[in-house]
Amino acid sequence: MKHVYLDHAATTYLRKEVLNAMAPYFYNEYGNPSSFHSVGKKSKDAIETARFAVAKILNCRSAEIIFTGGGTESDNLAILGAARANKEKGKHIITSKIEHPAILDACKALEKEGFEVSYIPVDKMGIIKLEEFKKALRSDTVLVSIMYANNEIGTIQPIKEAAKIIREHRQKNKTAFPSFHTDACQAAGALDLDTVKLGVDLLTINGSKIYGPKGIGVLYVKKGINLQPLIYGGGQEQGIRSGTENVPSIIGLAKALEMAQSEKEKENIRISKLRDALISGIIKKIPRAFLNGDPKKRLPNNANLSIPKVEGEAMVLYLDSKGIYASTGSACSSRSLKPSHVLLAIGLNDEMAHSSLRLTLGKKTTREDIGYVIKILPGIVEKLREVSSL
Amino acid sequence: MKKSSPDIKSNKGGKEWFYTEIVKKHFFEPYKFLKDKEKFKADGEGAVGSPACGDMMKFWIKVDKKVGKIIDCRWRTFGCASAIASTSALAEMITEKGGIKIEKALKIRPQDIMKRLGGLPDIKVHCSVLGDQALRAAIENYKQSLKL
Numbered sequence: 294m295k296h297v298y299l300d301h302a303a304t305t306y307l308r309k310e311v312l313n314a315m316a317p318y319f320y321n322e323y324g325n326p327s328s329f330h331s332v333g334k335k336s337k338d339a340i341e342t343a344r345f346a347v348a349k350i351l352n353c354r355s356a357e358i359i360f361t362g363g364g365t366e367s368d369n370l371a372i373l374g375a376a377r378a379n380k381e382k383g384k385h386i387i388t389s390k391i392e393h394p395a396i397l398d399a400c401k402a403l404e405k406e407g408f409e410v411s412y413i414p415v416d417k418m419g420i421i422k423l424e425e426f427k428k429a430l431r432s433d434t435v436l437v438s439i440m441y442a443n444n445e446i447g448t449i450q451p452i453k454e455a456a457k458i459i460r461e462h463r464q465k466n467k468t469a470f471p472s473f474h475t476d477a478c479q480a481a482g483a484l485d486l487d488t489v490k491l492g493v494d495l496l497t498i499n500g501s502k503i504y505g506p507k508g509i510g511v512l513y514v515k516k517g518i519n520l521q522p523l524i525y526g527g528g529q530e531q532g533i534r535s536g537t538e539n540v541p542s543i544i545g546l547a548k549a550l551e552m553a554q555s556e557k558e559k560e561n562i563r564i565s566k567l568r569d570a571l572i573s574g575i576i577k578k579i580p581r582a583f584l585n586g587d588p589k590k591r592l593p594n595n596a597n598l599s600i601p602k603v604e605g606e607a608m609v610l611y612l613d614s615k616g617i618y619a620s621t622g623s624a625c626s627s628r629s630l631k632p633s634h635v636l637l638a639i640g641l642n643d644e645m646a647h648s649s650l651r652l653t654l655g656k657k658t659t660r661e662d663i664g665y666v667i668k669i670l671p672g673i674v675e676k677l678r679e680v681s682s683l
Numbered sequence: 684m685k686k687s688s689p690d691i692k693s694n695k696g697g698k699e700w701f702y703t704e705i706v707k708k709h710f711f712e713p714y715k716f717l718k719d720k721e722k723f724k725a726d727g728e729g730a731v732g733s734p735a736c737g738d739m740m741k742f743w744i745k746v747d748k749k750v751g752k753i754i755d756c757r758w759r760t761f762g763c764a765s766a767i768a769s770t771s772a773l774a775e776m777i778t779e780k781g782g783i784k785i786e787k788a789l790k791i792r793p794q795d796i797m798k799r800l801g802g803l804p805d806i807k808v809h810c811s812v813l814g815d816q817a818l819r820a821a822i823e824n825y826k827q828s829l830k831l
Binding site for chain 2: 602603605606607611644647679683
């Protein structure tokens with residue numbers, strides 16, 4: 294049977310080059326980077342080399358790179374850490390309505406600690422409303438977090454513009470706050486991560502979306518930004534993130550990031566052509582199907598469509614039986630039983646949110662794969678629509 | 684790269700499918716759903732759920748009025764695989780022995796449908812609850828029509 298994996302926004306496989314780069318650090322170079330002997334020194338040198346490589350891509354200093362246990366931890370550390378460390382300066386936070394739960398639920402936790410959080414809406418295309426953002430800024434705003442690109446609908450947010458608004462606010466109020474965090478997990482393989490150009494103080498990336506290992510993340514922390522740790526212990530990562538470093542995964546993340554970034558221009562062109570062929574093919578073949586999110590300002594590998602009268606999970610399972618692996622914003626496939634907050638935020642009603650299908654392409658996706666989906670999906674939709682009570 | 688398989692085996696039986704084989708069968712080959720061009724003269728019809736919740740079912744029944752027995756049915760479901768499968772399984776339960784007495788049909792509980800399906804994941808239980816409600820709504824509708 295065909296095997297067409299179109300869920301790269303969920304996770305990617307590990308590239309062979311990355312696996313090879315990691316391999317020595319599982320067995321031969323097993324030292325603890327904190328040890329004062331040559332076995333430990335080798336591991337220490339390896340993670341510092343990796344840190345330097347990541348810093349180069351982020352256009353920052355090595356000392357500004359913190360390795361964590363993944364994207365969720367980096368997001369949590371940024372939100373909880375920056376808010377708690379600076380609560381004397383203010384207890385107001387701004388974020389968007391379409392953030393990943395790693396941000397939103399951390400904000401919810403802070404609300405219980407007495408923080409006030411403003412959730413800025415997005416327009417129909419899924420782009421944050423900057424005017425509303427500007428209005429939401431207050432003298433007690435200590436932290437802003439806006440994702441670089443959305444994980445469900447792939448829309449790319451105006452990070453530079455938001456940073457400019459924040460800078461102006463700081464100047465006007467003669468303050469160093471708010472700090473600005475962006476969750477760049479979905480963007481890391483496709484977009485520019487230069488933190489100076491972006492104008493951010495904190496930035497999250499992880500390994501598992503860029504053909505690197507799972508369970509490893511980076512938090513860029515600009516010099517001068519104070520964070521309260523989430524994890525205490527041996528004082529690794531400048532005391533911000535204790536715990537013996539995950540040496541192989543750090544090496545793997547750095548290698549994966551370097552490769553993705555060096556290939557991105559060429560790959561973005563290739564993959565966005567395939568994505569556009571997929572979207573137009575589906576819309577042409579399936580009556581009433583429509584695209585969610587901005588057609589242009591979106592990640593090159595993301596297609597998210599709603600297919601009325603068909604529930605998303607049913608579609609995903611049918612596709613699975615044909616060897617196509619996709620995802621949906623429907624509640625039925627989640628733990629919450631609520632449809633995607635992102636799709637509701639762009640103005641879809643519950644029914645259309647339940648009828649969504651996300652297809653995210655990857656490095657191995659071919660034109661044949663896309664052709665196969667366009668061939669198979671209409672029949673599945675027709676069958677499920679015939680059973681549908683709507 | 685050499686293909687490798689994990690050393691640690693799943694204690695869930697290593698099945699690739701999230702649902703039981705019975706659910707799978709009902710999902711891919713739904714039983715007695717109302718086809719587009721089919722003419723089905725129903726004596727009662729019911730609908731439960733809402734598209735907002737992600738599950739919406741319609742149920743039509745044909746009744747032998749002399750003996751008060753449901754002799755045939757049709758249904759349509761907007762919802763996930765388990766919602767579709769549970770309605771299909773209910774249709775099978777009702778019609779498999781040439782029909783079912785109304786009193787007996789009214790006694791069908793979500794647990795009965797679940798049992799028929801060989802179980803459902805916990806989070807999915809709410810789906811199958813709808814099938815019996817849709818059937819009851821159809822029976823209610825039939826009873827009302829008798830009073831007219």
